[in-house]
Amino acid sequence: MEDMKEIIKAYVINEYVEDDSEITYDTPLISGGIVDSFSMVSLKRFLENKYKISIPDDKATPEAFDSVNKICSLVNEYLK
Amino acid sequence: MAYSDKVRGSYQEILTGMKNAGLLKVERYIHSAQAADIEVEFPTGAPLKKVINICANNYLGLSSHPEVVKAAHAGLDSHGYGMSSVRFICGTQDIHRQLEQMVTKFLGTEDTILFPSCMDANAGVFEAVLTKDDVMISDRLVHASIVDGIRLCSAMHDTFKHSDMAHLEEKLQLHNDKRLKMVITDGVFSMDGDTAKLDQMADLCEKYDAMLFCDDSHASGFIGKTGRGTHEKCGVMGRMDIITTTFGKGLGGASGGCVSGRKELVEMCRQKARPYLFSNTIAPPVVAGVIKVLEILSATTERRDKLEKNTEFWRKGLTDIGLIIKEGDTPIVPVMLFNAKLSQDVSRDLYEEGIYAIGFFFPVVPQSQARIRTQISAGHEIHHLEKALDAFKKVGKKYNILGKSKQEIIEMYGM
Numbered sequence: 105m106e107d108m109k110e111i112i113k114a115y116v117i118n119e120y121v122e123d124d125s126e127i128t129y130d131t132p133l134i135s136g137g138i139v140d141s142f143s144m145v146s147l148k149r150f151l152e153n154k155y156k157i158s159i160p161d162d163k164a165t166p167e168a169f170d171s172v173n174k175i176c177s178l179v180n181e182y183l184k
Numbered sequence: 185m186a187y188s189d190k191v192r193g194s195y196q197e198i199l200t201g202m203k204n205a206g207l208l209k210v211e212r213y214i215h216s217a218q219a220a221d222i223e224v225e226f227p228t229g230a231p232l233k234k235v236i237n238i239c240a241n242n243y244l245g246l247s248s249h250p251e252v253v254k255a256a257h258a259g260l261d262s263h264g265y266g267m268s269s270v271r272f273i274c275g276t277q278d279i280h281r282q283l284e285q286m287v288t289k290f291l292g293t294e295d296t297i298l299f300p301s302c303m304d305a306n307a308g309v310f311e312a313v314l315t316k317d318d319v320m321i322s323d324r325l326v327h328a329s330i331v332d333g334i335r336l337c338s339a340m341h342d343t344f345k346h347s348d349m350a351h352l353e354e355k356l357q358l359h360n361d362k363r364l365k366m367v368i369t370d371g372v373f374s375m376d377g378d379t380a381k382l383d384q385m386a387d388l389c390e391k392y393d394a395m396l397f398c399d400d401s402h403a404s405g406f407i408g409k410t411g412r413g414t415h416e417k418c419g420v421m422g423r424m425d426i427i428t429t430t431f432g433k434g435l436g437g438a439s440g441g442c443v444s445g446r447k448e449l450v451e452m453c454r455q456k457a458r459p460y461l462f463s464n465t466i467a468p469p470v471v472a473g474v475i476k477v478l479e480i481l482s483a484t485t486e487r488r489d490k491l492e493k494n495t496e497f498w499r500k501g502l503t504d505i506g507l508i509i510k511e512g513d514t515p516i517v518p519v520m521l522f523n524a525k526l527s528q529d530v531s532r533d534l535y536e537e538g539i540y541a542i543g544f545f546f547p548v549v550p551q552s553q554a555r556i557r558t559q560i561s562a563g564h565e566i567h568h569l570e571k572a573l574d575a576f577k578k579v580g581k582k583y584n585i586l587g588k589s590k591q592e593i594i595e596m597y598g599m
Contacts, residue, residue, distance in 0.1 A: 122550075142341065143342075145340055145341060146341075146342040146343070146355075146358070149358060149359070150358065153358060
């Protein structure tokens with residue numbers, strides 16, 4: 105679980121953080137303006153490719169993608 | 185009446201908020217033709233002021249060129265004022281197809297279709313050639329019109345970091361299972377004046393079987409040895425799948441745009457692109473003017489050569505007096521001031537000195553990247569540029585920014 109959090113956090117930082125801002129597992133990503141809703145598609149695709157899962161579009165909501173912790177919960181639902 | 189006081193008040197509140205935040209755009213009235221020397225009324229009601237214009241997209245100085253004006257007059261006489269129809273009903277004249285063929289030859293593509301503007305070309309092209317099974321991968325700094333076009337298309341969208349080829353390759357790998365892939369970029373980026381790495385992008389597109397799209401609005405007519413555009417500069421003429429460009433900048437400056445590229449993609453636009461299907465095309469006098477522009481540019485490289493020399497002189501001059509500019513070799517030369525208010529103060533003082541240049545700040549450019557964007561033209565003579573440099577020197581001295589580093593300017597004026 106910790107590995108997954110670190111992998112997702114590193115992806116988010118590499119993809120979306122342009123300056124030296126720190127993010128934590130609970131930093132609001134979408135409501136905090138770090139990831140725009142446009143970019144959620146590529147984040148979803150990264151998760152699906154990385155964890156060999158399929159996340160239904162109606163589950164890939166801004167709320168479900170709003171922090172590293174929430175994303176991990178969502179991924180875990182489909183890993184089972 | 186549905187426009188009640190409540191409704192009016194809500195809009196007034198928004199506009200007042202924009203004004204108070206310094207985000208309200210105010211137009212300046214130019215009483216002369218577009219050129220290096222113009223007469224401006226600003227603020228509204230003020231006496232006319234003669235100023236040197238260094239913020240137009242009039243890169244080749246053709247906006248008021250006598251031969252272009254004469255050709256437009258002749259086009260008005262021979263083909264009328266307007267068509268009162270979209271292209272596929274009864275809105276296509278011989279000169280529309282003639283211009284399409286001339287653009288095809290000039291850009292070295294397979295076919296071309298005209299649009300009312302490049303904004304319309306970018307709004308319509310993606311939806312016309314891609315579907316929900318496809319992916320668009322765009323540079324993060326592409327023009328707003330491309331962003332809008334992408335939003336109108338059902339294909340998946342992803343981005344890569346500005347000009348970062350390793351990141352682009354990661355994205356091409358990530359989306360390699362998609363039916364069709366299109367990589368999307370500007371040729372010359374309008375705010376920083378830097379150039380896309382089209383040679384590397386073309387290689388990556390070949391490697392991953394992706395199409396390559398470039399908006400060359402700030403390049404057509406003058407970038408590359410014979411002015412064909414960024415694809416000529418990067419040595420990839422013939423390898424571009426789609427080029428969009430405008431006739432509203434270097435190519436005469438009036439209006440209109442086009443999609444030029446693979447013949448099947450152009451035909452898809454002719455059949456499906458909504459701004460093409462549901463809007464009149466370019467008016468006959470403008471078409472005649474652009475035809476003349478392409479004749480001039482195909483006959484000689486004199487104007488783009490002069491622009492290149494002017495640009496070198498200007499970039500060196502600004503650097504020599506100690507201002508910070510964005511490095512590059514295009515005629516878009518941003519003078520970096522970093523602080524938003526400083527960019528507005530410097531712009532105002534330059535105007536007092538007879539130089540018309542505009543300050544840009546967030547959200548048009550990123551936070552702490554405020555600047556004066558200067559744009560050089562073949563219509564400028566060296567005396568214009570010398571006067572503008574004198575003004576920058578005087579105003580720069582007033583604000584104590586000459587020879588100062590970014591850090592020092594930020595320490596004095598803040599981010």
